[in-house]
Structures are given as structure tokens and as C-alpha cells.
Amino acid sequence: MENPVWEVARPSHAGPFPLGGFRHRTGGTVELRVVPHPAITVVLEFGDGKLLLDDGAQHGSFVAGLAPRGVRIRGEGVACVEVRLPPLNAAGLGTGPAELDRTAGLAELCGRDADRLRDQLSETGSWDTRFALVEAAFARRISAVPAADPEVAWAWRRIVQSRGRVRVESLAAEFGWSRRRLWDRFRARVGVPPKRAAKLVRFDHAARRLAAGASAAEVAAGCGYADQSHLHRDVVAFAGVRPGVLAGDPGFAADRSAFA
Template sequence: MGPVGWEVARPRGVGRVAGVAMAGFRVPGVEAGGLRVVPHPAVMLIVEFGPGGSVVEDAAGRAQRGSLVAGVGFGAGGGVRGRGEDVRCVQVRLSPLDAPRLLGAPAGELGGAMTALEDLWGPEGTRLRERLAEIPSWQGRFAAVDALLARRRAAPGARPAAVDPEVAWAWHRIVAGQGRVRVEELAAEVGWSRKRLWARFQAQTGLPPKRAARLVRFDRAAHRLVTGGAPARVAAAGGYADQSHLHRDVMAFAGVTPAGVTAERFLAVDEFAWPGAAGAAGAPGAAGAALTRPPAAARRSRPGR
């Protein structure tokens, strides 16, 4: 059982698809003001299956009921809220590098917005929701989601193109560096111009590389704050220029001060749902086989080049 009366479940063992993290939630109810969605450096998939339901509303007043998919950094600015009664769902976090094969659309098409699961998966999304409602245990539900993701990953036929090796390298470097990397360095490592890396990275992940680095750094800092870290120490450890710099970033992403972010329930739940995965983008951020050297260096080492 997680905080604030939430039931939180985790899969036992490792799934068949690398770079995917899952958790199950049963939330009795949410007050009228709703829960603030705190942005995370992963694509978010929520499959609802219970008798109740939820509504997620963004800062522009657009509302999405039921199962949804949201892009990297969804909730930035603090204006996204969720509410509902007796909500039961499986939440999946995955790297934007895996989105094309698993979701059927590049993460760049999602941007930082949300869309209905059925809009991406059609009847397959409806069947999954109905199947989860029939399964009596969390472990059985996790197995069903894992099996579907494995089938989608291996399915023959048309799938959106995978991300460029250069973009994958840059994403892994941002995650491994906890957001403390410079775009100029990434561009030099992959042998691209800064402009080209910026454009391709944003098209394929949904964020420009500099903002992705800020999001990864914010995520680690926010979790440190939640676990009791003093803002000055969190700022120093996270590579911020000073405490005011941390304050500005936390306000920009979460819509609250560093002191206020410690009360955000979505962050508190992470300790139960994804223990040890907070910061550094969690398991999804490091999805897939990490590259051992920049793509530019790999190309130069090929025979005949």
C-alpha cells in the first residue's frame, strides 16, 4: 500500500521488453482540486480497467477520460491535473527511443501532450482494457501488458522508423550525465551540427536536447527534495548555478516552489511504484542497449571509410 491510501503494486521479475517499467494503482478518490501531474523524462502509458474512471485536464482546459498516452515531460508548467473515483490502472513508463515500435508512433509526434490510447492502438487498446478488467491479480495484469508490448515489438509489417543512432546516443548521454551535458558537446560527439541535432532530436523524442537535459536534471532534483534534501545541497549536487537557479527550474516544470514540490503525491508514490528508479530518468531513460561510442566514431572505424 502506497501513500495517501493508494494501493500500489509492482511486477515481480523482469519483463520481456527492455527499458519498460510498470506499476499498478488503485486510487479510491481524488479531491475536487485534482492531483498535479509532475513531468517525467519518459513516455507515459496509462491503461484504465476499473469500474471508476479518471479525467486528466491540461492547462488549456483539454480533457482526456480513461486510458491515455502522454509524451515526454507531460505536465510541464504544473497545469495538468487528474481527478477521479475508484481509479484502477496499469501505468507504463518507457523511453522515447522505444516509442516507435511499442506505440506505433514516434515520441516526437506526442510532444508533451496526451492522446487517447485507442487513437494509437484502435481496437487493440480496447481489448487490452477489457482483458485487464477480467484478470483478478496485479501480476496477471502486468503479464498481459508485457505480453502485448512484446508482440508489438516483434510484429512484422510497417512500423515507424527507429530513432537515429545519433539521437539515441544523445539521449543516453543526457540520462547518464543526469542532465549536465552541453548540446555543443553532444553534436560534436555524433558528428552533427548543433542545428541538425536540435531538429532531429526534437522530432524523434518530443523535446529539444537542451530542454530534455533540463527535464532529467529537474527529475533528479525533485526526488532529492522529496526525500528531504536541503534545496542548497540539492542545487549544488544537481549542477545548478545556485539555489535560485534550482528554484526557477522547479517552478518552470512543476509550477510550485522547491518547498512545495515535496508535497506532490505523484513524486511520493514513485518510491513505492519505481523504487530506485527516480532521478536519472529511471529505468526507461536508460532503455535499450547503451551505445559504447559515438556514432561518428563508429562510422570512422568501419573498413573502407
């Protein structure tokens, strides 16, 4: 029997959110590693098979915030669209980002809208049409969300632009807030405190370099880690595996190819 693999699809144009499509193309059970990103990750399942998570619980479509550790999804006959939403807009999912400290079923957050979107994805054979449906659905939800405090949005941008290497202790002082005020406002909107957000952004950059074939030593030096042991601890904390295992994981490679 041919080894099971994922068919990977990418949008033909740049949209408001990063999107990728995955379909189980051959026989057997498939696995795809979903590691934390500096975004709210939504996986929308629409295949004939069952989408399962690590613990064996059937979730179907699910949402993961910035806090949960990486999970594997697996199943047979699975097809899904993955979308990454800015954490500042997490309230568009019907909850606050701080409540996304676990992997939650999309239906429990979005109710009938989730079922309606799944039906629409199942009824079309075009990936671009699926991507357009997902973009429109989440754009509508996010448009109804009040904007974040400008200071919180600015702090998030600074963390992302610095690839997680900004001194988060100095962020509040730059616009005259107390550290406590920034930490509280940032966590309420993003779901994690600034320091955790910076570590996640740095890990995301390191994971991209590992997936591209860079050595652990190169990644540690280039991404601001004190040494390889420091990199190792962060990768295990976020992905649940060692850097070498993560870099060689076929499902992780498929995920990265969809969002390159």
C-alpha cells in the first residue's frame, strides 16, 4: 500500500488571513502536526472521514489559541482548511482569547455558523472557492469586533516585527503605561502575557528555519537563543518534540509548505 500523504493547497492570491488546505490523498491513516503559531489557529474539517486529535477525542473542526501545546490531527478521508487569525481579533470567534487555553471545538464557539460553513466547504470542489468562503466568513465575524487598544496593538506589532527579540519590559515605558496595566490589557486581548507572546513569536521563526533545513546550532544563534539547550527547551515546550524530530516531521513539513 502506498504511504499515506497529504495533498497541500495554497490560495492563488494573498488574502486577509493566511490559509492552507489539506486533503488525505492515499490509503491508511494520516497525521499532521499543528504547532502553536503567533495566531489563533482554526482547522475547518469537511471530509468524509473523522478528524481526531492526540487524545483520541473526535473534535472535527477546532480552534487553538496561543497557549495550547502542539497537537497532532489524524484520520482517514480527512480534508480541511486551516486559517490563522490575528490574536487581536479572537473575539470574532465568540470568545475571548484568554479562554482559548485549550483546543476547543469550533461548533461550541460559533454554533450553527460552523455547521453551515462545513456544508459549504463540502459542496464545492474548488480550493480557491473554499478559501474565499472561509475568508468571507471570518472577515464578517471580525468586522464586528471592537478594535484593540492602540497601545496593545502597537506592542503586538513590535513583538512580531522584532521576531520576539524585543525587551518586553521596556514596552510599557515607551508609551507611559505601567507594566501591570500593559500585562493585564495585553493578556485580555491576546490571550497570553507579552513575554509568552515574544517566546512564541521567536519559536515560530526558529521552527521555520528548522523546517528549511538549518541546523539547531544555526537556528539557536540566528534567533537569539542563549545556546542550543535553550532552543531545545522552547521547541519541546511549544511542539512537544525535540528540534530534530520537529524538523523531520512530514506533517509539520506539509503544514509549513502550505504557509510558506
